[in-house]
Amino acid sequence: MDERTLHTVLRAVTRAERILIVTGAGLSADSGLPTYRGLGGLYNGLTEEGLPIEAALSGPTLRRDPALCWKYLAELGRACRRAAPNAAHHAIAELQRRKPGCWVLTQNIDGFHRRAGSPVERLIEIHGDLEPLRCQGCGAPGGDWDALLDAPLPPRCGVCGDVIRPPVVLFEERLPEAALETLYREMQVGFELAISIGTTASFPYIVEPVLQVERAGGLTVEINPGVTALSGQVDIRMEGRALDIMSQLLGHTLSD
Numbered sequence: 154m155d156e157r158t159l160h161t162v163l164r165a166v167t168r169a170e171r172i173l174i175v176t177g178a179g180l181s182a183d184s185g186l187p188t189y190r191g192l193g194g195l196y197n198g199l200t201e202e203g204l205p206i207e208a209a210l211s212g213p214t215l216r217r218d219p220a221l222c223w224k225y226l227a228e229l230g231r232a233c234r235r236a237a238p239n240a241a242h243h244a245i246a247e248l249q250r251r252k253p254g255c256w257v258l259t260q261n262i263d264g265f266h267r268r269a270g271s272p273v274e275r276l277i278e279i280h281g282d283l284e285p286l287r288c289q290g291c292g293a294p295g296g297d298w299d300a301l302l303d304a305p306l307p308p309r310c311g312v313c314g315d316v317i318r319p320p321v322v323l324f325e326e327r328l329p330e331a332a333l334e335t336l337y338r339e340m341q342v343g344f345e346l347a348i349s350i351g352t353t354a355s356f357p358y359i360v361e362p363v364l365q366v367e368r369a370g371g372l373t374v375e376i377n378p379g380v381t382a383l384s385g386q387v388d389i390r391m392e393g394r395a396l397d398i399m400s401q402l403l404g405h406t407l408s409d
């Protein structure tokens with residue numbers, strides 16, 4: 154990455170008060186976390202049952218065949234428990250501590266932003282989270298992942314017998330209303346700087362907040378090793394891994 158680009162972004166991060174950081178799978182991939190399609194036991198994105206992983210991890214499959222859906226939910230849960238937040242998650246959390254107007258909008262369900270110390274009141278987990286586990290029928294607490302992963306799947310509620318599930322947004326399910334409301338409210342307040350990190354930007358609710366900052370005259374930055382739907386529209390593209398660039402960027406910013 155050239156020094157001038159780094160310097161420009163550094164200056165923007167230092168000056169801005171309202172900053173929107175948008176994160177996707179690429180950020181957690183640097184923690185060794187597989188994406189949906191990289192889960193164990195898949196071949197070309199298909200489960201051994203011959204389903205696309207998006208179908209196995211969907212709301213309709215959870216209702217129709219909870220054992221099948223849970224087989225892959227458990228894979229996700231195990232993968233997240235093996236991995237941990239990386240330096241980029243920690244750098245983002247530190248930036249949020251220093252900048253009370255800095256928000257994180259994430260597609261990731263691994264909870265790594267919270268584990269790294271990002272304040273929950275400025276964290277929008279638009280695809281939900283793996284915790285807390287609850288009964289989908291009566292809402293009773295569903296215990297913890299460790300106990301669940303040792304027991305037969307799908308996990309069942311001790312009160313009513315319905316299936317336990319995490320508050321994650323499965324494929325074909327609606328986005329959490331509270332998260333959307335928070336996102337729209339903060340977009341209305343506006344941001345001076347948007348940084349999209351490790352997301353392929355394939356969802357409108359990920360692309361639109363960044364473009365809105367662009368239209369309002371703010372600075373937009375993308376950090377990604379590859380080209381995405383946003384690449385042609387942002388002011389600055391930083392090509393590379395989230396972990397490398399974020400550590401470099403925020404390492405500088407936070408050292409003053």
Ligand SMILES: [Zn+2]
Nearest residue numbers: 288291310313
């Ligand atoms: Zn129940």
